[in-house]
Amino acid sequence: MLPFALEFSAFTDAGFWVGVGVFAGTYVLLALGLQLNVGFTGISNFGQAGFMAVGAYTMGVLTVESGFSFWLALPLSIIAAMLFGILVGLPSLRLREDYFAITTLAAAEVVRISARNLKDVTNGSEGLSCSQTGDFVCFDDTWRDVSDGIESFLQSLGWSDPESLIPLLLVVWGFVIVLTIVLKRITDTPWGRVLRAVREDEDAARALGKNPLVYKLQSLAIAAAIAAVAGWFLAFNIASIAPTEFLPIFTFFAYAVLILGGLASYWGLIVGSAILWTLLEATRFIELPIDADQEAALRYAIVGLVIILLMAFRPQGMFGKREEMVLGE
Amino acid sequence: MANDAKPILEADGVVKRFGGIRAVDGATMDVKEGSITALIGPNGAGKTTLFNVLTGFYKPDRGSITFQGRQIAGRAPYAIARSGMVRTFQITKALARMPVLDNMTLAAQDHPGEKLGNLLFRPAAWRRREREVREEAMEVLSVFNLDEKSGEYAGTLSGGQRKLLELARALMTRPRLLMLDEPMAGINPTLGRRLLDHMQRLRTEEGVTFLFIEHDMEVVMGHSDRVIVMAEGRVIADGSPEEVRADEQVIDAYLGGGA
Numbered sequence: 001m002l003p004f005a006l007e008f009s010a011f012t013d014a015g016f017w018v019g020v021g022v023f024a025g026t027y028v029l030l031a032l033g034l035q036l037n038v039g040f041t042g043i044s045n046f047g048q049a050g051f052m053a054v055g056a057y058t059m060g061v062l063t064v065e066s067g068f069s070f071w072l073a074l075p076l077s078i079i080a081a082m083l084f085g086i087l088v089g090l091p092s093l094r095l096r097e098d099y100f101a102i103t104t105l106a107a108a109e110v111v112r113i114s115a116r117n118l119k120d121v122t123n124g125s126e127g128l129s130c131s132q133t134g135d136f137v138c139f140d141d142t143w144r145d146v147s148d149g150i151e152s153f154l155q156s157l158g159w160s161d162p163e164s165l166i167p168l169l170l171v172v173w174g175f176v177i178v179l180t181i182v183l184k185r186i187t188d189t190p191w192g193r194v195l196r197a198v199r200e201d202e203d204a205a206r207a208l209g210k211n212p213l214v215y216k217l218q219s220l221a222i223a224a225a226i227a228a229v230a231g232w233f234l235a236f237n238i239a240s241i242a243p244t245e246f247l248p249i250f251t252f253f254a255y256a257v258l259i260l261g262g263l264a265s266y267w268g269l270i271v272g273s274a275i276l277w278t279l280l281e282a283t284r285f286i287e288l289p290i291d292a293d294q295e296a297a298l299r300y301a302i303v304g305l306v307i308i309l310l311m312a313f314r315p316q317g318m319f320g321k322r323e324e325m326v327l328g329e
Numbered sequence: 330m331a332n333d334a335k336p337i338l339e340a341d342g343v344v345k346r347f348g349g350i351r352a353v354d355g356a357t358m359d360v361k362e363g364s365i366t367a368l369i370g371p372n373g374a375g376k377t378t379l380f381n382v383l384t385g386f387y388k389p390d391r392g393s394i395t396f397q398g399r400q401i402a403g404r405a406p407y408a409i410a411r412s413g414m415v416r417t418f419q420i421t422k423a424l425a426r427m428p429v430l431d432n433m434t435l436a437a438q439d440h441p442g443e444k445l446g447n448l449l450f451r452p453a454a455w456r457r458r459e460r461e462v463r464e465e466a467m468e469v470l471s472v473f474n475l476d477e478k479s480g481e482y483a484g485t486l487s488g489g490q491r492k493l494l495e496l497a498r499a500l501m502t503r504p505r506l507l508m509l510d511e512p513m514a515g516i517n518p519t520l521g522r523r524l525l526d527h528m529q530r531l532r533t534e535e536g537v538t539f540l541f542i543e544h545d546m547e548v549v550m551g552h553s554d555r556v557i558v559m560a561e562g563r564v565i566a567d568g569s570p571e572e573v574r575a576d577e578q579v580i581d582a583y584l585g586g587g588a
Contacts, residue, residue, distance in 0.1 A: 186445070200426055
């Protein structure tokens, strides 16, 4: 075998691209909330993985442990994530920006570590998927039915054998498009204008009669709600809800998407996420004379290098506005 | 201005400490409705700190502040601004990465479009208000000769234009009392004169009251009808420009004579 080779066959495999597409879409959702927080409100939310965990676990625990209907568990999981966002934000959004960032990171870790230790409720580090006792219920039973329904619909259209993840891909990207449009529309309003004013200068906003705390809390709660939705799709994709899916690194992946796409640009996130996940997944297929751990680390190094190059040559990201970058200084 | 006009703002025994330093040390003053009142004093007299306390940006350690007869000491800055007492800053706070027009429309009060719920449930109401607000913003901008800049980022304006924008923006809130912290600093004399003309016009036409901090004595003596003098955190004199100019204590404070 060559010391360095790429298995090109992987890139012509439809399954590879469908997998990339599902992850990319999930991370656009996660980054949409960050865009609202960081790009439009100027608050550094480092707890996105935690809000995603609250969403996924609420859905999982309610359906598997408490016997709730899947369709009721979904909205309840969004509400739980929003309440958690407000709970974290109320004391910490009064702090300086960097302290707020640390608080959100800590809150997300509290969620993850609690989930690992509350074994009775969350099944600990093994992860939650199906009930261990009584009726055999899995959190994604209803999702599997929906997925099968979409699959047979596609077959009825003449698509003989769609990849098994195609229904999830379609639903994830459907949410991406709808939520991107919704966020774009609500930030292009007087409400969004106040968010931007808070981002620019809180004291100026106060002097004009705006209460920044209210707007920052709303921004954080919306980001948490969208993170909960991303949490569902992550759980459906992996077919399990486990603490390791919500490590802080995944918040930073979403930040990488934000940096690649550009601040204050919603559509940029889609391209940013597509690039990030293509890079992350494609680098799996580079064969090097090193062991698997080293190779895994190398993948992150490559992503880091791409971000550094982008910062050097296009600091506003691919779709960010250069004026907004320069004038901010 | 008649001396018997009733005060719109009254401060009584206001104290603000920072550690061991009493930046405002029992300041007592009032601002008569419809007046243009100047607040002067040597550097470090506590003028800007008093401004910050009056407008809620600092909480007073002691003392009472009433605006239009209501106690406002310790209330949040946004609440004080909503009640009609609006300030500008010594170092301008133009919202640089927002267009000039958005700086203006942001300042409009009672805008239903600033509430998330109304975006969904009262779309017609907020859009209607937004059209009104935009029209009004363009009118105010044209008064300040900034209408041609309405589409540009505020960060691209010159220092003097930013000062004007900040004043125009404060006016968009339809204030009863406008508090300006060194409005003339860093702007050229032509713009400065225009700004002073605007103040006079707004006072006569719309009954807006002004309290402004200023170092330029020519401006203070020529354009205010009352002067409040601060030194070492206290109000040491208060009267017409002529009275204040002749006051021994004021001369001492400015010449560093000491008490």
